[in-house]
Amino acid sequence: MPHRPSLRQFVASLTSLAAFLAITxxxxxxxxxxxxxxKGYLFVYFTGEDTADGEQVYFAAxxxxxxxxxxxLNDGRPVLTSTLGERGVRDPFIIRAPDRRxxxxxxxxxxMYGDGDWDAAQRHGSRSIMVWESTDLVHWSEQRSxxxxxxxxxxxxxxxxxxxxxxxxxxxFWASKLYAEDDPEHLGDSYNRMMYGTTRDFVTFSxxxxxxxxxxxxIDSTVIxxxxxxxRFTKDERDPSxxxxxxxxxxxxxxxxxxxxxxxxxxECIGQGAxxxxxxxxxxxxxxxxxxxxxxxxxxxxxxxxRGYVPFETTDLDSGRWTMSSGYRLPPSPRHGTxxxxxxxxxxRVRAEWR
Numbered sequence: 001m002p003h004r005p006s007l008r009q010f011v012a013s014l015t016s017l018a019a020f021l022a023i024t025x026x027x028x029x030x031x032x033x034x035x036x037x038x039k040g041y042l043f044v045y046f047t048g049e050d051t052a053d054g055e056q057v058y059f060a061a062x063x064x065x066x067x068x069x070x071x072x073l074n075d076g077r078p079v080l081t082s083t084l085g086e087r088g089v090r091d092p093f094i095i096r097a098p099d100r101r102x103x104x105x106x107x108x109x110x111x112m113y114g115d116g117d118w119d120a121a122q123r124h125g126s127r128s129i130m131v132w133e134s135t136d137l138v139h140w141s142e143q144r145s146x147x148x149x150x151x152x153x154x155x156x157x158x159x160x161x162x163x164x165x166x167x168x169x170x171x172x173f174w175a176s177k178l179y180a181e182d183d184p185e186h187l188g189d190s191y192n193r194m195m196y197g198t199t200r201d202f203v204t205f206s207x208x209x210x211x212x213x214x215x216x217x218x219i220d221s222t223v224i225x226x227x228x229x230x231x232r233f234t235k236d237e238r239d240p241s242x243x244x245x246x247x248x249x250x251x252x253x254x255x256x257x258x259x260x261x262x263x264x265x266x267x268e269c270i271g272q273g274a275x276x277x278x279x280x281x282x283x284x285x286x287x288x289x290x291x292x293x294x295x296x297x298x299x300x301x302x303x304x305x306x307r308g309y310v311p312f313e314t315t316d317l318d319s320g321r322w323t324m325s326s327g328y329r330l331p332p333s334p335r336h337g338t339x340x341x342x343x344x345x346x347x348x349r350v351r352a353e354w355r
Contacts, residue, residue: 040347045337049112055088068328073354085109091158123186125155175219191217233286248282267320285336
C-alpha cells in the first residue's frame with residue numbers, strides 16, 4: 001500500500017515550503033515590491049597597500065540618507081582584521097541574506113604591502129576567499145577561509161555574491177587566471193576571467209566554472225537587478241590602445257539569467273567621461289546600488305592610483321550613461337568595496353558602535 005504521510009508530516013512539509021518561498025521572494029531581484037524602507041548606507045572598503053593596515057576592512061556610514069556624504073567609523077581604523085591566509089584582505093563585499101537579518105562579508109585573501117609582486121600573486125596566490133557573518137553588522141563571527149578555486153587557478157580576486165531565487169542559492173563570482181593542467185607550477189601565460197560557484201551557506205561551494213571569458217583579461221564584476229534584468233559591471237583589464245580604447249574602464253552588460261554565459265552589451269568606457277562630462281583617469285572595483293529615496297542608481301568606481309572611489313549616477317540602467325556626481329564627500333582613500341543600503345536601526349547601531 002502507498003505510504004500516506006501523517007498530519008504532522010504534512011504540516012511540517014507545508015511549513016518548510018512556506019519558509020522556502022519566503023526566502024525566495026525576499027531574495028528576488030531588486031524592485032519596489034521587495035525593498036525595505038532603508039534610511040542610510042554602510043560603506044565597506046579597504047584603503048590600499050601603502051600602509052601596514054590598509055589591506056583590512058574599514059567601515060563608513062552615510063550622513064543620514066545621503067549616499068554622497070560619509071563619515072569614517074572607528075576613528076578611521078579597521079573594523080575587521082585578517083588573521084588567516086596572507087593576513088591581508090582586499091575588495092571587501094557585503095551582502096544581506098534573503099532572510100533580511102543575516103549578513104555575509106567576503107574578501108580577497110591578499111596582502112601586497114611590503115611586496116608588490118603582482119605577477120607572483122596571479123600565479124601562486126590564494127585560491128580561497130575570506131568570510132565573516134553577522135546578524136546586526138556589529139558583532140561578527142570568527143573569520144573563515146574557504147577554498148573555491150581549482151588547482152589550475154593562480155589567484156582568487158574580488159569575490160562577490162548575488163542571491164539567485166531561480167536556484168535557491170547564492171552565485172559567488174570572482175576573477176582567476178587559469179593555467180593548463182600540465183602546468184602545475186603556473187609558468188605559462190594566462191589572463192583573468194570571471195569564475196563562479198554556488199552556495200547556500202558560504203561554507204560548502206559547488207565546483208567553480210567560467211562565467212565570463214571575452215578572450216582577454218577581465219576582473220571585478222559586480223551585479224544589480226531591476227525589473228527582471230540583471231546588470232553586470234566589469235573592469236576591462238586590457239591596456240588602452242587603438243584596439244582596446246576602453247581598457248582600464250568599466251563595461252556594462254545585461255541578461256535575464258544570472259548564470260548566462262553570454263550577456264548583452266550595454267556600454268563601455270564607463271568612467272572615462274566626455275568633453276562635456278568629467279571622468280576619471282582609469283577605473284576598477286565598481287560597486288553599484290540603488291538610491292533609497294529616488295529612482296536613481298549609483299556606481300562608485302575606484303580610480304586606482306588616483307583618488308580612490310569616485311561616484312557616478314544614472315536614472316536609467318538600460319541607457320549605459322553614467323555621469324559623475326557632484327558635491328560628494330567620501331571617506332579618505334576608499335578602495336574597492338561595497339555600499340549597502342541599511343535600515344534606520346542598523347544605521348544607528350553601527351554609528352553607536354564605531355563613533
